[in-house]
Amino acid sequence: MSASAAKRYRPETRLVHAGTLRSQFGETCEALFLTQGYVYETALSAEKRFKGEEPGYQYSRFSNPTVTMFEARMCALEGAQAARATATGMAAVTTALMGQLRAGDHIVAAEALFGSCRYVVEDHLPRYGVASTLVEGTDLAQWQNAVRPNTKTFFLESPTNPTLEVIDIAEVAKIAHAAGATLVVDNVFSTPLWQRPLELGADCVVYSATKHIDGQGRCLGGVILASEDFIQNHVHTLLRQTGPSISPFNAWVLLKGLETLAVRVQRQTDTAATVAVALAEHPKISRLIYPGRTDHPQAAVAQRQMRGGSTLVAFEIKGGKAAAFRFQDALKLVRISNNLGDAKSLITHPATTTHQRLTPAQRAELGISDGLVRLSLGLEHPDDVVEDVMAALAAA
Ligand SMILES: Cc1ncc(COP(=O)(O)O)c(C=O)c1O
Secondary structure (H helix, E strand, O other), X not given: OOHHHHHHOOHHHHHHHOOOOOOOOOOOOOOOOOOOEOOOOOHHHHHHHHHOOOOOOOEOOOOOHHHHHHHHHHHHHHOOOEEEXXXXXXXXXXXXXHOOOOOOOEEEEEOOOOHHHXXXXXXXXXXXXXXXXXXXXXXXXXXHHHOOOOEEEEEEEOOOOOOOOOOOHXXXXXXXXXXXXXXXXXXXXXXHHHOOOOOOOOOEEEEEOOOOOOOOOOOOOEEEEEOHHHHHHXXXXXXXXXXXXXXXXXXXXXXXXXXXXXHHHHHHXXXXXXXXXXXXXXOOEEEEEOOOOOOOOOHHHHHHHOOOOXXXXXXXXXXXXXXXXXXXXXXXXXXXXXXXOOOOOEEEOHHHOOOOOOOHHHHHHXXXXXXXXXXXXXXXXXXXXXXXHHHHHHXX
């Protein structure tokens, strides 16, 4: 499917067909090109490829047909001109940020970030002379006030991990652009199905493909999507020369994962909404956060920028850590894990796992109380999940 053809089809169709490169054998299923390098018919051809005068592959650290298929399918889904796949989501985040930044630059990021992303912004980048400011992402005035003459990029995720706050991407993009900065959005929690940050004004989108894109707990991966200029200016050379590359095998698993992404995410979102309804009036719950509901704190923004709710629900159990631990341990079907977007429903206690690196005061500022749990819905029958959650709450 060519780029122009891809535009004609709906996302579900692009997820099955876009980017396919069929070999001379005419295979139905996309081929796995498990090769490190490529041979050239002649010495002249090798020279031309290295000079960029002849199209073709050279070395799988920076180009491989299976990886190309995954990148092209992601572009067709996201509406991006170009993409580069990486070994993990963190490789995608780190490359998208470091590729743009130099010593003396400044980055502004929302404070509600996945723990490792926060480490990159708060601890890693400053080591190389890049100053960083963290803001409360839903407060637009804070983004504006954080701008300095040397601000080069803004970074956020929405909905946020784990409290599922929704940040207004279009408004933050306007502030970034007025300041001469770019906006990078980590779109993991909403998935490409429910939110398209490039259409909202973002300059670059990053994913941990480890999550919904694989969706079956098999492999790690990441992807960076942006304009051709952004990829060429900030991403391509850094990736090519430093090598946080994806294995062709993982790219193939993720490519096949994309075929079923729409069906899985729709089912997970429906189950999450069902669980949220069941939890809404529960006497043991003091707070329920689900972006698809009208009682969500940023319901209007969610309605404007997202096409669907979320595959996750966050809720606070009365009784703090002890009650949250009793609840998790009483679950029979839902498993305890820090992962998300999987076929299996997974429960996380952020205060003691993904966000335990933060101080109690930092967690309090982010609304990560000791009673808060994050539930990622899987593909089980929704009634089985609801029954498991209700039985465990009774025991909490
Ligand atoms: C929002 C978000 N961004 C980035 C990552 C990092 O992805 P990976 O584990 O694939 O490196 C994760 C999860 O781990 C995440 O939840």
